[in-house]
Amino acid sequence: MAKKKDSKTNAMRILDAAGIEYIVHRTDATALDNGVDVARMAGQDPDRVFKTLVTVAKSGEHYVFIVPVACELDLKKAACAAREKSIAMVKARELFDLTGYVHGGCSPLGMKKSYETFIDEACTLFDKILFSGGKIGVQIEVSFPDLKRAMDIHIADLTA
DSSP states (O other), X not given: OXXXXXXXXXXXXXXXXXXXXXXXXXXXXXXXSOHHHHHHHTTOOGGGBEEEEEEEETTSOEXXXXXXXXXXXXXXXXXXXXXXXXXXXXXXXXXXHHXXXXXXXXXXXXXXSOOEEEEEGGGGGSSOEEEEOSSTTEEEEEOHHHHHHXXXXXXXXXXX
């Protein structure tokens, strides 16, 4: 009898290992769908659904920023939070090599390498937030305190 393929992502395995409870939301999203559409497909308020953005600073260091899907990352605020002169988004074609994730399915948990990570202060407005589970169409719902237990993350004002 063939083994059933494990549908868990690295992000889910990290939460499991930390003993953190979470809810998985699956949709038929594609890489072309924007975050607000994905939130609505999942029946969620876009204000509590967050996207993961990977950046590179003038120094060459990479940083991860997590912001609400309906908002834009303010690059000046991001640079200030990271104590860098300037920050730019990494090119989509570089994302997989840096993180192990594809555009539209990038989770802040389970990247190939740990990068300093910041989340927008809006995360404190909700009991639970959602973010990419590591595959397109997979969202994880968890409380911010539990996310903080699973990874080193800093709260900052990051949106325009």
